[in-house]
Amino acid sequence: MIIFDNVWFKYGDGDYILKNINITIKEGEITCILGDNGAGKTTLLKHINGLLKPTEGEVYVDELNTKEASISNLAKKVALVFQYPERMFFTESVWKEVEFALANFGFEEDIRVHQIRKVLNMFWLWEYKDRSPFTLSGGEQRRLAIAIALAWDPKYVVLDEPTAGQDGFQREILIDIIRNMVYREKTIILATHDIEFVFELPECRIIVLNKGEIIYDGSSVELFNNYPELLIEAGLEPPSLSKLIQTLRKEGKYVVFKNYDDAIDKIHNLIRGGECNK
């Protein structure tokens, strides 16, 4: 379990970047943190593995207080995948990149080989195992970054803007990867301003961050159907289906879309002149 207990954060004398953050994340959940650039998403994520420590309040990861535990111990449980994967590659091969993390965490040689083989295959990167990470495309580098993060089997996987710069094919792969991680019972936390992507994920918990404060914490279905104005308040654009819901409701047709497929069914119904079922 990850707990943010009344967390406030600022750098030195500046303004507070995070204000009054209270979150409890249970194992196995997917949590999406939505917010505009500068809202504090990345800052919040860095508190989870101890890179940043709260100015006031406490952060607990499985009962470890991040102010007291070493970052190394926290990193074993919490894998943080940053927005710019190319800002960490330095070895001659994809294999060695994955091995670096395993070596740091003290895994034995035979386990390392097993794990590297496992994650590279999981992410369709096995054919690149001897290639330099610098020769991979942007999408492949991001896959590699996530593969590395899973190599030491962390409990919590934290992703910062995973869809930035990704084309259609890469986005689909990413959605599959996330579904796969959920299946393997990882706890996933991701931060993004890409609303359409969040809409395509399985139903998840959404926390909306506006200027360092939480203005919504609840289900994605609730947010997209009933409170899209909160997204606008946070400087984000509600997903098109959300806007469709609002438009239809204004015209007297009360609809609720549970997910993408549900939306298609209901729209189909409406076009055929049917009633809108909840």
Next chain:
Amino acid sequence: MHLIEVKNLSFKYQGTNKFVLKNISLSVRNGEIVILAGPSGCGKTTLARTLTGLIPQFYKGEYSGNVLVCGYDAAKTPISDLASCIGYLFQNPDNQIIMDTVERDIAFSLEYRGFTREEMRNRITKILKTLGIEHLANRKIDTLSGGEKQLVALAGVLVMEPKMLLLDEVSAYLSPRSLKRLISIIKLLNKEYGTSIMLIDHRLDLFVKVADRVIIMYDGVIYQDGDPQTIFKNLINKKLGINIPTIVKIYERLYLRGIRIDKIPLDHIELADIIN
């Protein structure tokens, strides 16, 4: 004569085995807003580089065919000359900003064009006003946000008064708000100054309402070229790696269920109208 004329263009980067552009022909007229879409690696950026002269002058390789921009041969005319015709905006605005303060950076573009200081000042003032960034004139670059930097980079390019703006994957790192602002500026430039715009991006969903024309590239060739309606009709059930607007995806799913709608809705309002 068109603003941009590309005939039978093929290109392979030096030291590689694969042709990134394969016999491409296209033309762009004055005043058009065009989206060039396609998955990563399809050759979009390579094509953009040929339009600015970066290929073959900066990036060497095997080049065949003809590229004319504003009537100039892009392969032979110096890149700095072509800059008066085509303004190229990078994905990462930071690397396009040379000087340490905003005003001086915008001036950089003009210093080699034989303008007097008076003329430079006029142009700079005008562009700052058009983009709404007069308050940033004396700011240091590293104090700006991502969206502000993009506008400064844009100013540096627009100040040369190019006939066409080429924006390369600018959606990648901009926030939704900054992107919205950028799009409204693009519309303004096109409407008031007749500037042609080419948006290179795989996020069709973000730009489809602005564009007159959509060109789809795939694996080095032009796959489709036409207005948004026609393109989307032809894309049904094809997986090309571009991000199609959700509303269009819904149209696609309904189509596959047998529902026929004349005009493809491009946003939620159009779809709502259809439902009613």
Next chain:
Amino acid sequence: MSVISKLSKVFLFEEKDTLLFRLDPRIKLLKSIILMVIVFFIQDPIKIGILMITLLVEFKILGKVLFKVLRSILYLAPILILIIVANYLATYDIIDTLSPLLRFLLFVMAVDLFFFTTSPDDFSLTLEALRLPITISLSFSLALRFIPTLSMELNDIIEAQISRGLQLDKGNILTRIRNYIPLLIPLIVLSIKRSIEVAEALEIRGLRPGVKRTPYKTLVLSGVDYAYIIISLIIIIAMYILELKPLISLAKL
């Protein structure tokens, strides 16, 4: 806050709106150079001391950078201690130890005078004024311009490596040095990639080497600049010429 960012705050320019910052950078460069040279020609610690005091006053009143200058000196403490110890062991004389120490400090302060109060833009304008080729002044400009970016990237790199288990504070001296490789290589690769993009940018922004350039901004001297340099020169020359021997003999007794 990364190491580079901390260091750059200590040793590099930070904007302030005071007289010292508004002076023409060429004047400041001239004074800096004169001071750096004069350090080799004046041995008398009292004279050096007087020059130092005038500089310190300048830093405080005309520039408000006194704290920063003192802090930069603090960071040089190891070198200072080395100078004191080496000279004392060589001469066993207080005056002869004080002299090199103070001269070194004056030298440092002269360097600070220029670099702490001159913005990167003014610095490149100065290089242009010195008739250096545009490629050289542009290279310096670009280097200074991207220091904040480098600092941020290094910070991101460190965080990414720590997040996958790198421990920078463990191990013997050899291990710690080896731990810099995962930090430096990404930084170098990023810098190389960036320089290619910047080179492209220079081309498409219209750089035409060899073509006559009309600079948008040039440096213009004003009355204040002249006053400043004249007063400074008077003080410096006075220190060089005047005889303070009687005072020194008195001190030795």
